[in-house]
Amino acid sequence: MSETTPAPTRSGRPRIEARAEASILHADLDSFYASVEQRDDPRLRGRPVIVGGGVVLAASYEAKALGVRTPMNGGAALRLCPHAIVVQPRMSAYAEASKAVFEVFRNTTPIVEGISIDEAFLDVSGLRRIAGEPIDIAHRLRAEVLEQVGLPISVGIARTKFLAKVASAVSKPDGLRLVPPDGELDFLHPLPVERLWGVGEVTARTLHDHGITRVGHLAELGEPVLRSILGPGAARHLFALSWARDPRRVETGRRRRSIGAQRALGRHLRPPDEIEAYLHGLTDRLGRRLRAADRVCRTVVLRMRFDDFTRATRSHTLPEATDHTETILRTARTLLATATPMIQERGLTLIGLALTNLEDADAVQLTLPFDPHATNTLDSTLDNLRQRFGSTAVTRAALINRGEGISVPLLPD
Known part of the structure; x- marks a missing residue:
């Protein structure tokens, strides 16, 4: 079902070439714990909800709009959002909702790679004849998750796992974003460097100190310059991502390390x-x-x-x-x-x-x-x-x- 084709490298090892079309989906439930609470208690809908007491485990988008984040201290969260409704976590309810959502994923395509209980990659290449274009599949997936499980979900579609994940994040909440092959760099380069996998607080601060705030800035510098700033491993990784290079397949059955x-x-x-x-x-x-x-x-x-x-x-x-x-x-x-x-x-x-x-x-x-x-x-x-x-x-x-x-x-x- 994969559209990738191996090509030899100088070392003789096969290289996974980029697929021709955007057919990887990244599906990510929105504010998962808080959304389950709002689904199960109509009184919470449209209101700021914080899941967890001493530490914020999840926050609804109404609370996030006022600056509440995870894993923020509960007292600090209530100072930002004093009218928030605090609910205790119900882990069994979240586990059941996750199970139902993954059932929808597996009914969509057999190639599902779970990342966490509320997000997964789906490979829908090769399904065009029986299920339509990837964007049509994504629309149906979102509708089925909402109808069958009652939860909003955001989906990104791209040729690579990295871009699909970024696209779903940009589309939140409750959105859908397709990154076409000829528009990848136009989509990626204006984004902040924090969108790149591997750029945490320390790396972001280092990049900002060198005037690098956007993905496009990083891409223009070139790998040799980045190597002097971040070291060889990080430079190679981030430079490749800045040019939308991510050859990883959606893999099923991989056990975590x-x-x-x-x-x-x-x-x-x-x-x-x-x-x-x-x-x-x-x-x-x-x-x-x-x-x-x-x-x-x-x-x-x-x-x-x-x-x-x-x-x-x-x-x-x-x-x-x-x-x-x-x-x-x-x-x-x-x-x-x-x-x-x-x-x-x-x-x-x-x-x-x-x-x-x-x-x-x-x-x-x-x-x-x-x-x-x-x-x-x-x-x-x-x-x-x-x-x-x-x-x-x-x-x-x-x-x-x-x-x-x-x-x-x-x-x-």
Whole structure:
């Protein structure tokens, strides 16, 4: 169904050429959590809605118009929008809505690549004879999501995944944007550099310091100049995107290479034992996900956000892949200990944990001796209890009266 054709490069490796027509769709639900709340409670429609208490998990467009953003502190959000209606998150409702939307996606085309629970890429090339032009397919997709699930969705259409995603973002809320092949640079170059994948706050600030504010400015500089500003890897990546070069296909069945979870802590001081307790909870949660997906990890990454909104990470790669909670926790605690002086100096507002370099559990090379890991019996028992009676059926003593935090709905691991 793909319209890409391989062509040889100088090294002899095949190159994926750009497809001839705009046939990749990026479908993205608008303010997903808040839209579900407005769908289910008519009193909330047309009014500013904030999902979450201490931290903003989602905001309706009425609240966003007044400056409310995620993951803003709840108090700061209410100062910007004092008449906002704050609702507690209902994760089961969001998971059910996501499942229904992805059913619409899969009824549209068999080639669906989920990015998160509220967005996906769809490849509709080759469907013209049975379903019409890509823009007609996109119109029907939006209508079916609204009719069957009751949610607004924005769709971008382009030759590449990158441009399709940018187009859907530009079309929000509840819009549709087609980027024709002969209009790609006219669409892309006037946009701010922040629209490029890989341009976060730090990179944007560096580019702005050099007078680069638009994608077109970056494209005109050339890769050698960018290399001196950003380094070779980032320069190559951003220069290619600035000229709309993105050869990646829409892929199905790809398993993710990392999983993560995080816990917002607010801006008041947290004692070290409380921070460590939250780290324990994150480790338990990720360990369950690993084992449920029959995966193992090699690298543990600690993520932190400080009171001044700066961020830092610490990581450690294990000698062999594991799904053993105690091994992961021991590594995470070591990373936290090394970061403690920084936390005491700058304050901690968010702690996160990620497990990366994931592999399938049945593909791991066995090590001698081939004895079963008896300690995994505890993990299995706890997993079974939580699966039967809910994730809070068994918890660590350190988390009593603190909770494990919100478990956000996720795509399958």
